[in-house]
Amino acid sequence: MSIFVTSLVWKFSKSEGSTLLVALAIADFADDEGRAYPAVSTLAAKARVSERTTQYALAQLVDLNELRIERGTGPRGCNTYAVQVQNLRGANSAGVQNTAEGGATHCTQTVIEPPKKKKEKDAARDPIRFDAKTGDFVGITDDDLAMWAKAYPLVDARGEITRASCWLISNPTRQKQQLRRFITNWLSKANRDRENGTAPRIASPRAPSPAQDKNAHRDAFSAHLWGNTQQPQKGSDDDGIVDVVATQVE
Structure with missing residues (x-):
């Protein structure tokens, strides 16, 4: 090389x-x-x-x-x-x-x-190093970022570099010696995953199910009806109110 x-x-x-x-x-x-x-x-x-x-x-x-x-x-x-x-x-x-x-x-x-x-000798020295205290790469130039953006157009180079630094922090026993090659390989894999549609996705929060929504409305109604002094007891009725009313009448 x-x-x-x-x-x-x-x-x-x-x-x-x-x-x-x-x-x-x-x-x-x-x-x-x-x-x-x-x-x-x-x-x-x-x-x-x-x-x-x-x-x-x-x-x-x-x-x-x-x-x-x-x-x-x-x-x-x-x-x-x-x-x-x-x-x-x-x-x-x-x-x-x-x-x-x-x-x-x-x-x-x-x-x-x-x-x-x-x-x-100057070229052999990799100017990029990783500062474990700050969690940042040091020595990455604007030319580096522009070239990576040109080579890997499907990914956000800055965002992926931040993810790479998080990986280094989480894996202190697997530190890399040639950080330029490490970053290049990281961006290449991320770009390929995007190209193949295999990039990880962030899950969206799911809406509550109909049953969960019904239970939430029932609990809110019961709290409003009885206050904090008495909680409704579940009976055969789905709303859990009939048995409690009968008890109060007796």
Whole structure:
């Protein structure tokens, strides 16, 4: 996994929705030069979309010049997915070999400036941390929230992050080291649940049953009739009044 490439995709990719999820899945497998070799089925499982949607997303990323597919050039003849790091950074891509639509049929070498060690070290540090005293995540930026809202449009990112913090408070022995990945996975699952219609729902208060409503009216009438000195006793009559009246007469 290259945090360097993942950060570039998060910040600069023009893709949206499931296409962005596939781009992030590729970045999760990529080295610092942006090269990865996952199968389509692996990407589909990682992005939590169908293989057909994954194929469509790959084509979109190629059209956006954010991805190059080198077919059959990876280990054991698998495809090589090359994230176009220079294009994402807005740099001059003169050193990148142009390929025909659908990807090159032979192995090509992408000329990419290797990231500096300092940048790698800074990127490796996850700026997000969890403050157990306040119950809040620290280090989440507005750019993070905007990107999550773009990637997971079916959920309220702020609300889900609050639920994630509640989970961490309730599970102190299961604290996470990589909080950015934890939040991303949380939002991805919540978005998928919404998409599949399996999101938890808050139960609405139910109206009282006819029998409960009848008993409530009977108790109110009895209290009004007898006050606090004598309570009606239940007899054979449903209203529980006939037997008590007979007792008073005697």
